[in-house]
Amino acid sequence: MHSAQELVSQIEALTSLPDVYMRVREQLESPAGSVATVARLVSADPALSARLLHLVNSPLFGQRGRIEDIVRAVSLLGLQQVHDLVLAMSLQGIFAGIRPAHLDMRRFWRNSLLTGLAARAAGVAAGLTAGERLFVIGVLADTGHLVMYQTVPELAAAARLAANTAEEPIEAAERRLVGCDFAELGAALLDRWQLPERFITAVGAQMLPRLGGAYAAEAATLNLARRIAEADEADLPSSAAAALVAPETWSLLGLEPERMAGLREGAEIDFAAYLSLFFPRM
Helix, strand or coil, rough: CCCCCHHHCHHHHHHHCCCHHHHHEEEEEEEECCHHHHHHHCCCCCCHHHHHHHHHHCCCCCCCCCCCCCCHHHHHHHHHHEEEEHHHHHHHHHCCCCCCCCCCCCHHHHHHHHHHHHHHHHHCCCCCCCCHHHHHHHHHHCCHHHHHHHHHHHHHHHHHHHHHHHCCHHHHHHHHHCCCCCHHHHHHHHHCCCCCCCHHHHHHHHCHHHHHHHHHHHHHHHHHHHHHHHHHHCCCCHHHHHCCHHHHHHHCCCCCCHHHHHHHHHHHHHHHHHHHHHHCCC
C-alpha cells in the first residue's frame, strides 16, 4: 500500500514549477510586489505574454478597446489573477514529459478543462468570489490521477475497473487497492508546489466537501464540477448527473439540483475558447 506523499516523491519531473510562475508568485507574496515587475517577468516569455494579451482581449474578459501592452493587461487583471492565469497556462508544459500508462492525456486535459469551467460556473452561481481562481483549482482537481497513473499504473487501472464494474466509488477503490485516492494525491502534489492553502484543501476535500473547513464551498464546486465532466464524457443527461451529486454539495453552495443543466451549458459554451487559450497544443 502506498501513501500520497510517497507517490508524489517519486515524480521528480513535477517537483518544481516554471521559473516565470515562481517569480510572479514571489511578487504576489512580497509587500513590495508591483505590477511593473510582474509585467516585465511576463514580457520576458514571448509565448506567455502573447497568450495573456490574447486572453485579456478575448470576449471572455469583456474589455472595451484593444489592450496591446502587458503592463496595462496586468493592471487590469490584478496580481492575484495574473498569478492564477500564469499557473493555468503553465500546466500543460509542466506535465509535458508525463506519459502515464493507461491514461489518455488528451481526454484527461479535456475533462480537466471542463471541470475548471464547471467549477467557475458553480462558484459564480453560488456567489463565491474569484471565479478564475476556481477555474484554476478545477483544472488542477484531477492531477492526482496523473501521479497515480505514472507511479502505480496497474493499480490505478485496477481501481478504475473496479469502480466501473462493481459500481464502487473511484476514491474508495483507490484507497483499497492503492492506499490513497486521487484527491489525496492531488493535494499532496499542490502542497509540494507550495500553492495557496485554498487550492490544497479544496482539491483534497473534493469528494467530501464538508471536510474542507473554511474552503468547504470551494471543495463543493469541485464535487459538482466533477459530475458535470463525467456526465459530458458519458453523454448523460443533466438530470441524471444532478442525481449523483451529494446533497451536502447542493447545501454548501446554496443551489438546487435544477441548476445543473444551466451550469453544464455555461461550462460547455466557453470550452472551445478556453481550450485555445490554455491548451493550444490540443
